[in-house]
Amino acid sequence: MQDWNALSDEAFRAAARDFIETHCPAHIRRGEEHVRWEQSQGWYRAMAAHGWLAPGWPVAHGGMGLKQAKHLIYLEEWARAGISRVMEQGVLNVGPVLLAHGTPEQVAHYLPKIISAEHLWCQGFSEPGAGSDLAALRTEARIEGDAFIINGHKIWTSGAVDANHIFVLARTDKSVRKQAGISFILVDMRQPGVTVKPIVTINGDAEFAEVFLDDVRAPVANLVGGLNNGWKVAQSLLGFERVWAGSPHMGRQAMDRLVRVAKLAGRDRDPVTLDRIAQLQIDLADNAEMYERLAQEIRAGHSFGFEVSTLKIVATETYARITELTLEVAGERGGLGGEVPFTDGTPDLLRDYLTARAPMIYGGTVQVHRNILAKRVLGLPS
Ligand SMILES: Cc1cc2nc3c(=O)[nH]c(=O)nc-3n(C[C@H](O)[C@H](O)[C@H](O)COP(=O)(O)OP(=O)(O)OC[C@H]3O[C@@H](n4cnc5c(N)ncnc54)[C@H](O)[C@@H]3O)c2cc1C
Helix, strand or coil: CCCHHHCCHHHHHHHHHHHHHHHCCHHHCCCCCCCCHHHHHHHHHHHHHCCCCCCCCCHHHCCCCCCHHHHHHHHHHHHHHCCCCCCCHHHHHHHHHHHHHCCHHHHHHHHHHHHCCCCCEEEECCECCECCCHHHCCCEEEEECCEEEEEEEEEEEECCCCCCEEEEEEECCCCCCHHHHEEEEEEECCCCCEEEEEECCCCCCCCEEEEEEEEEEEEHHHEECCCCCHHHHHHCCCCHHHHHHHCCHHHHHHHHHHHHHHHHCCCCCCHHHHHHHHHHHHHHHHHHHHHHHHHHHHHCCCCCCCHHHHHHHHHHHHHHHHHHHHHHHCHHHHHCCCCCCECCECCCHHHHHHHCCHHHCCCCCHHHHHHHHHHHHCCCCC
16 A cells, blocks of 8 residues: 655655546646536546545545645646546545544445445535525424434535535524534435526536425434534535635636737737736736745644635635736637637637636635634724
8 A cells, every 4th residue: 555645745746747647638627617527527436446536535444644745735736737626525525524523334334435436425505695604594404203304495506416415504403593503414315305406607617506405304314513513514624625725726827828818919019918917927926925835834734724815815816817817918809708719729718717706706705705814813893
C-alpha cells in the first residue's frame, strides 16, 4: 500500500499530475462548468480504481489518508488541469460527516457505496426562502415508528438529476430557537414522494434541480449526529476545502483567455485595454499571494479562520471581473451565445461570463461573506 504522505511534495505533485494526465479525459476539463454523470462516470470510476477518489478519507475506508498539505497539492493539480466537479458530494461531504458524526453502522454501510458509485449523493440544504438564511428552512421531519416522514421543498440542489441519495436538513422541533430544531438525515431518493424537477441555469447547464419531498420515508437509523443536532453537523461540512474557493485557478484560466481574446480582437495595443488588463493581473497576483499565504499555514499544520472569507470574495470577484472585460474586449462578438468565430479558436465567451456568476453565490454569497468579515473581524454592529 502506497504511503502518499511519505513522498516529498514534489514527488507527490508529479504522481498526481501523472495520474490526471493519464486518466482524466478532455471532456471533464471544463473548469467551473457542470458535467453530467453520464460523461463523468468514467473518470470517477478511474479515480476509484486507482485509489485517487477520496484523498482525505482514511486508507481503511478506501481513501488516500492524505494530510491537508498533500491534499491541497492534489486539489491544485485538479485546478491546473481545469477538472470540473463530478458528483463530489459523497466524497466531499457525506464521507467526512459520517466519519466525524456517524454511527459505525452508517460508516460501514455508506462509505463503500460512495467509492463504488452505487450511491450518488446530492446536498439538500437550500429552500425557497432559506438560502443565505439557511436556518429558516421549512422542510419538516416527524418520527412515526422507526422512520422519519419528511415533507418539504429543496432548491438549487446540484446533481439531483443524477443522484440517488440526498442528505437533507429538516426541522424536527419547531418549539425551539430555529438553529436548535434541525436534524441531518440521509434519504434514499428511489422512492415514491421524491420528485426532481431540473432547473436549467443561465449558461444552459442542467446543473441543479428542485427536489420535492412528499411523505418521504427515511429510517430513524439514517439520522446523523443526533436529533436536533443537524445545524452543528452541517457546520462541520465546511472543512478545509473552503480554501479551495479562494484559489486563483479560475481567474488564471480566465486571464489566459482574456489575453488571447485581446490579441484576436486587435485590442492588445490599445493603452486603455492594456491598463485594465494590467489592473486585473495585479488583482490576480494579490489573490495568488493571499492564497499562497494560507496554503503555507495549512502546510505548516496551523489552523485558519475568517481569512477564508476574504479569499473567497477576492477570488470569485476577480474571476468574474476578468470574464466581464473579456466580453467587452471581444466587442459585438462577446454578446453572441454559442461559439464565437475568432480566428484561432472558437471560445464561448458569453458562457464563460455567465458561468463566472455562480462561484459568487454558492458556498455563501460574497455579500454574506462580507457580513461575516464585518461582524467577526472588524467587530462592526449587525
Ligand atoms: C451553482 C450553484 C450550486 C448550488 N448547489 C447547491 C446544492 O447542491 N445544495 C444546496 O442546498 N444549495 C445549493 N446552492 C444554493 C446556494 O447555497 C444558495 O444559492 C446561496 O446560499 C444563496 O441563497 P439564495 O439563492 O436563497 O439567495 P438569497 O439568500 O435569497 O440572497 C439573495 C441576495 O441577497 C443577498 N443577501 C441575503 N441575505 C443578506 C444579508 N443578510 N446581507 C446582505 N446581503 C444579503 C445575497 O447575497 C444575494 O445577493 C447552489 C447555488 C449555486 C449558484
